Amino acid sequence: MPASPPLSELTTLRLGGPARRMVVVTSEDELVAAVREADEADEPLLLLAGASNVVVADEGFAGTVARIATQGAEQLQRSDGRIWLDVAAGEDWDRFVAACVDGGLAGVEALSGIPGSVGATPIQNVGAYGQEVADVIVSVRALDRTTGELHDLDAEACLFDYRSSVFKRDPGRWVVLGVTFALEPSELSEPVGYAELARRLRVAPGGRAPLAEVRDAVLGLRRGKGMLLDPEDPDSVSAGSFFTNPLLRERDFGAFAARVADRLGADVAPPAWPAGERRVKTSAAWLIERAGFRRGYGDAAGIAISSKHTLALCNHGAGTTAQLVALAREIAGGVEEAFGVALVPEPVFVGVEW
Template sequence: MAPSFPVAEHVALASLTTLGLGGPARYLATPSTQNELLACLEWGDKHQLERWILGGGSNVVIADEGLPGLVIQWVAKERHVVQETEAFVDVQVEGGHNWDELVAWSVENNLAGVECLSGIPGSVGAAPIQNIGAYGQELCETFVKATVLDLETYTTSEWDAQRCDFGYRHSALKPSAGRRFLVLDVTLRFTRNGEPAVRYGELQRTLEASDKPISLALVRDTVICLRRRKGMVFDPNDPNSRSAGSFFTNPILSLEEVEGVRERLADVLAEGLSMPVYPVGEGQQKLAAAWLIERAGLTKGTRWGNVGISDVHALALVNRGGGTTQELLSAAKQIQKQVQERTGVLLQPEPVFLAKRSVSLDDFS
C-alpha cells in the first residue's frame, strides 16, 4: 500500500541546502498535516529507518554519503493571529513557513519585533533552534512558545522561552538538533506600531546617513541591503551566498581570556589596530570571530580547492561549485587550527552537521 504522506526515494539533498553540499536521502518525506506527520513517523518505525529533520537547509552541513534513512521536512505553513490587544499581536506560525516572508508580513502590518532579522534564510520552525539573531535583535525577544513534537516519545508539548533556555546562537533544542525535537509551530508576540530596534552600530550609522524617517520598512530595507553586500542574503546568483551563513559563532570569553588574546596579538594591536570587543554580561566579553580569522592570516577569498572563505565576509565558508562536505569541513578545521595557534581561541562551528554518525571538526585534519 502506498504511504499516506508525500515521500520520495533517493533524493539529492545538496539542492535543498544553501551550501549545495551533501549526498542523497534514502527517503525524503514532506508532511504538511499532523496526520501525515504521524503516518510518516509510524512508517519510519515500521521500516526501522533512522530520522533527520530538515528545514530550508540554510544552517546544515550534510554528509557526502547522504542520510541513509528518513529525512523529514515539515512543510506546514499556516499563520494565525491567536490573540491581540491594542499593544500587541500574538501570531502562531507553522514550522514550514518561510522566515523572511513572516518578517515581511510583520513589517507590512506595522508590527515590530523581528525587523532586524530580515533576510535570514530558512524556516520558522528552525528559528528557535539557534535563537536566530542579527543586527542587534534575536528571536527570543518576540518568542512566546513553540509546539514541539518529541520524536522519541511521540508526545507534543509547549516550550516557553524559559524551557528553550535561549542564549547567543543557542537553545535547549540545539544539542539534539535534527534528531529529536520537531518544532510544529512557533508563537511570536509583535508590538503594534512599535519602534524599530536600532541598536547595532552599522545599522544606526547607515540609517543616520539617510534623510528618511526611520520606520520598520526602512530598517528592513537597510538590513537587507547591508546583508546583501556581505553575501548574507541567499541568492543563487550570488556565489558568496552559497554558504551556511556564519560558519563559526563569535567566541564569548572571560576577561582573563580576552586579555590573553590581546597579549598574543600585541604586535598587531601595537600597530594601532583595535580588537572589537562586545560586553555580554558580568565578567564576559564577545569577540568577533571574523576579525580573529583575518588576524590568523586567513583573508577573504582564501580558497582550498572548491571551497573557501567568502570574498566579502571572513566568517562565511562558501562552496565555489563542485565542492564536497569533506573539503568544506577540512577547510573549517584548518581555520579553527590556525586561529587557535595565533590567538589561543578555539572557534566553534555554528551550523548543524547531519550525518549517519556524530561528526565534529576533530574528525578532519
C-alpha cells in the first residue's frame, strides 16, 4: 500500500510526515465505522478535520488518518426563544459562524476567523474576544471508543473549563460527531466584554453592536495579529496561539507578582483577570515578551515567533516539527526560569513528546 501524502499538506503549520493509510469519511456512519474498524484491528488512529491545532511529527503517523469531511446543519427547535442548530463535526467553523451572522443569530460572532472544524471546538472549549463555545453549546454527540456506544453529552457532562473539556482531559476516548448550539435571534451581538474589541467597535464594554460589524472587527483584529489564514501572510502559517494563558491559584499569585517585580521593577505588575474557582489568569504573550523573546525570534527561513504576535510560532517554509518543538521548549523554559510559570501548549502533539 503506498504511503499517504505528507500530512503537512493538511495541517495549517504545513508540518508533518506521511500516514501509513488515509481514509476520508463524509457521513457520521462512515466516521463511526472507520473508528470501530481501526479499534477492532488495534490500529493507531488519528482524526483530522481542519488540522489547525495539531503538531505532527516529521516522521509522520504510523497508523490510519481519518479525514473528517462530514457536512450538514439542521435547525432542531426553539428553546426559550433561542434557535437550536445541530451541526456536523466536519463543517468548517468559520463558515458556520458566517452563516449565523448572516442569519441574524448571535452568540458566536466574536469567534469569527478561527480556523478548524465545528467538531474541534468543544474539545478545547474554543474561545476568543470574550466568547467561548461553552456559552452556547447545548450538547455534543460523541462516540465513546471504550464502549463503542454513542452518547449525547449535555453541557454539564462536557465539563467545560478554560480551553478544556472532558474530551480533552481524556484524550483518545471520545470522537465528536456533532454539536448542538443554542443561539439568540438578534441583529445585535451579545454584550461585548473584551476591551480591545469594544474599542475597535467604539462601544462601551458590555455594549452591543450589529453582528456583521462585530465579525468584521474580529476579522480585522485577527488579521493584524497574523491569526487569520491568509496565503499572502507568512505569519498565518501557524497553529494559532501556541500556549494557553496560565491559570494560577489566588494564593500563589502574590508570589508570582513579587517575582515579576523583582525581575522587572517594583512598579511592574503582571496582567491579571479573575478566572473563577479562586484562580487568576495572566497573559502568556506578556510573559514570553518579558522573558526576552521578541516577535520574529527564531529562524527567519524556518520556525520563528510571528512578527505580529508572540503567541504564534510560524513555519516560514523550511521549518520542521523538531525545530518547532525545540523553539517552543526554549520559550517555555525561559518563561519558567524567569517567572516560575509553566506554559502549557495548546495544540495536540502527534508522535511528538513535549
